[in-house]
Amino acid sequence: MSIREIFALICFLIAIIFGLGGIIGLFRFRDPYSRLHAGSLCGTTCALSTFFGLLLLSSSIGMATRIVVIIVFFLISAPTGSSIVGRFIWESNDTEQTKKKKEQVL
Amino acid sequence: MEIRSKWKLLRFFFTNLFLFAVWVLFTADLSAFSLLAGILGSLLISALTYDIFLSEHQANLRFFLPSFWGLFKFLLFMFLELYKSSFQVLVAVITGKTNPRIVHFRTRLRSDLARATLSNAITFTPGTLTLDLNDDHLTVHWLFCNTTHTKAAGIAIKEKMEKQLGHVWL
Numbered sequence: 468m469s470i471r472e473i474f475a476l477i478c479f480l481i482a483i484i485f486g487l488g489g490i491i492g493l494f495r496f497r498d499p500y501s502r503l504h505a506g507s508l509c510g511t512t513c514a515l516s517t518f519f520g521l522l523l524l525s526s527s528i529g530m531a532t533r534i535v536v537i538i539v540f541f542l543i544s545a546p547t548g549s550s551i552v553g554r555f556i557w558e559s560n561d562t563e564q565t566k567k568k569k570e571q572v573l
Numbered sequence: 574m575e576i577r578s579k580w581k582l583l584r585f586f587f588t589n590l591f592l593f594a595v596w597v598l599f600t601a602d603l604s605a606f607s608l609l610a611g612i613l614g615s616l617l618i619s620a621l622t623y624d625i626f627l628s629e630h631q632a633n634l635r636f637f638l639p640s641f642w643g644l645f646k647f648l649l650f651m652f653l654e655l656y657k658s659s660f661q662v663l664v665a666v667i668t669g670k671t672n673p674r675i676v677h678f679r680t681r682l683r684s685d686l687a688r689a690t691l692s693n694a695i696t697f698t699p700g701t702l703t704l705d706l707n708d709d710h711l712t713v714h715w716l717f718c719n720t721t722h723t724k725a726a727g728i729a730i731k732e733k734m735e736k737q738l739g740h741v742w743l
Contacts, residue, residue, distance in 0.1 A: 484663075485659055485663065488662075488663040488666050488667075489666075491666055492662070492665075492666035495666060495669065496666075496671070498673065500673055500702065500714045500716075501671060501673050501716060503702055503714075504662060504699050504700060504702060504714075504716050505662070505666060505699075507696070507697075507699045507702070508659055508662050508663065508666075508699045511655065511659075511697055511699065512655060512656070512659040512699065515652075515655065529601070536598060536599075542693075542697070543693070545697070546693040546694070546696035546697040546703075547693060547696075549696055549702065550692070550693070550696045550702070550703050550704070553696075553702045553703070553704045553714060554704050554705060556704075557704040557705065557712070
């Protein structure tokens with residue numbers, strides 16, 4: 468096993484740990500915002516660590532460039548997506564918890 | 574030439590340049606036909622959309638052209654910050670100790686792109702989530718809240734990122 472593969476495996480291990488933590492948090496937390504935080508643990512940290520591992524394993528410059536492009540688009544799309552979900556919860560007054568939170572702020 | 578039409582031409586040029594760069598990156602093909610098709614397509618699209626891509630009031634080149642050394646440093650900083658706050662959230666998942674609150678603060682950044690990047694960077698790190706960005710006013714949901722004071726919360730959440738982003742865009 469080359470040193471590159473060992474580092475890639477470490478990256479994948481980090482991804483697995485954070486992904487597992489994210490899924491556990493998704494069920495443990497009780498309000499929608501906190502669940503979104505746990506979801507972003509899965510969605511950004513786990514995915515980014517996987518991408519770094521793949522970048523270490525990539526066999527040619529062309530493939531590495533494509534992974535870098537994917538990372539750039541991921542950096543833009545992942546936070547935007549979870550921000551849209553959070554904004555939807557913030558603007559809809561349906562849940563009891565959101566109402567309570569808004570009263571606390573205002 | 575009048576200053577407004579000069580600015581219009583410059584915006585058109587930068588939109589065109591960006592679209593063409595993305596085209597070359599995606600096709601990964603440097604044959605003459607592909608390049609010509611890319612130029613024609615990007616000319617057409619930028620003629621239609623340059624006003625949306627770069628609006629007129631963003632009247633400074635430093636508002637949308639990043640300094641690349643600053644961008645590189647910002648990205649490194651963000652990756653470090655991502656793993657740091659991910660670890661914090663992981664500990665919170667195991668222990669169950671959180672204090673979620675919604676805080677409000679303002680940002681000093683002036684360009685639209687820098688503000689959007691700041692709010693995306695705040696959402697990117699687990700533990701903080703941008704709910705709303707209204708001009709320079711950010712509404713943020715914070716998982717480990719220890720203060721609702723505007724200035725203190727702003728310093729705790731975005732002070733370092735804002736400083737780094739100030740070197741990238743204005």
